[in-house]
Amino acid sequence: MGGPEESQYWDGVYEKVRLEAVRESLGARCFHPVYNPGGKYSHKEAIFGSWIASVEAKSALVVGGGVDKIGIALATRGCQVTSLDLSPKAGELTRRLAVLKGVSQRVRCACGEWERADLGQTYDLIVFHDSLHHMRFEPALAQIDRHLAATGVLLALEPICPLPLVRLLHRRLPFHPFPFVATERELDFADLRRIEIVFGKVECRYFDFLTRESLSVLLFRLGLRQGLARLGAMDAWLIRHIRGLRGFASYVTLRATRA
Numbered sequence: 001m002g003g004p005e006e007s008q009y010w011d012g013v014y015e016k017v018r019l020e021a022v023r024e025s026l027g028a029r030c031f032h033p034v035y036n037p038g039g040k041y042s043h044k045e046a047i048f049g050s051w052i053a054s055v056e057a058k059s060a061l062v063v064g065g066g067v068d069k070i071g072i073a074l075a076t077r078g079c080q081v082t083s084l085d086l087s088p089k090a091g092e093l094t095r096r097l098a099v100l101k102g103v104s105q106r107v108r109c110a111c112g113e114w115e116r117a118d119l120g121q122t123y124d125l126i127v128f129h130d131s132l133h134h135m136r137f138e139p140a141l142a143q144i145d146r147h148l149a150a151t152g153v154l155l156a157l158e159p160i161c162p163l164p165l166v167r168l169l170h171r172r173l174p175f176h177p178f179p180f181v182a183t184e185r186e187l188d189f190a191d192l193r194r195i196e197i198v199f200g201k202v203e204c205r206y207f208d209f210l211t212r213e214s215l216s217v218l219l220f221r222l223g224l225r226q227g228l229a230r231l232g233a234m235d236a237w238l239i240r241h242i243r244g245l246r247g248f249a250s251y252v253t254l255r256a257t258r259a
């Protein structure tokens, strides 16, 4: 994971990104419209956005930020941001976006593999958005431990697939909107426990059991886009109240602090 091949793969993805479209979507509450074919912000994105907004951070690090809308949003709030990504193209686009938004003084772009990075400082806030599951988990976790300030907060929104049978079926479901990258691995309960062991305190919310990406795309194609956001909220409510459904969730948001 994280070698030149993967870097080239992501460069290829970001070659196709139109910066103007990213800029236009910056004001929207959805950090990631691509996961939400209905065009509205999804329930999990809204929750994650409110978690990010609730952290009083002077310094923030976004890891695997891609074209880093989260980093730009944090810099717009006055935070000093480092945006790290494997892809030089992503870094270039983030830099240009920061200039367009007038926050280039507060955004530093670093290019490289997170598992080997040494950024020479610690951060009040470290954010992963759909990126941790592309990395080697243990080295990535050690790096978070090294770069998170004593009173810092780790926030992540990541795919999860806790049950082996669901994991097996998941990739075979039709209508999945994206090709899987060979090296990606959704998180599982053991990973969450490891995070808890390292940091001491972890809060998790689980999402998208009914509204998993493949099913959302199917519903969208059937013209049921209006119901998607409501279904996502209902879905999260069900998972929250029926513990057994967590095994079927396809996304998790987590907030970790040192106990």
Ligand SMILES: C[S@@+](CC[C@H](N)C(=O)[O-])C[C@H]1O[C@@H](n2cnc3c(N)ncnc32)[C@H](O)[C@@H]1O
Pocket: 001, 002, 006, 010, 032, 063, 064, 065, 066, 067, 084, 085, 086, 087, 090, 112, 113, 114, 115, 128, 129, 130, 131, 134, 135, 136
């Ligand atoms: C699915 S994209 C998500 C991008 C962005 N966070 C978002 O939500 O739009 C995963 C990102 O992680 C980056 N990435 C993958 N492996 C990495 C690694 N080992 N170190 C740093 N970045 C990595 C990729 O270059 C890519 O930009």
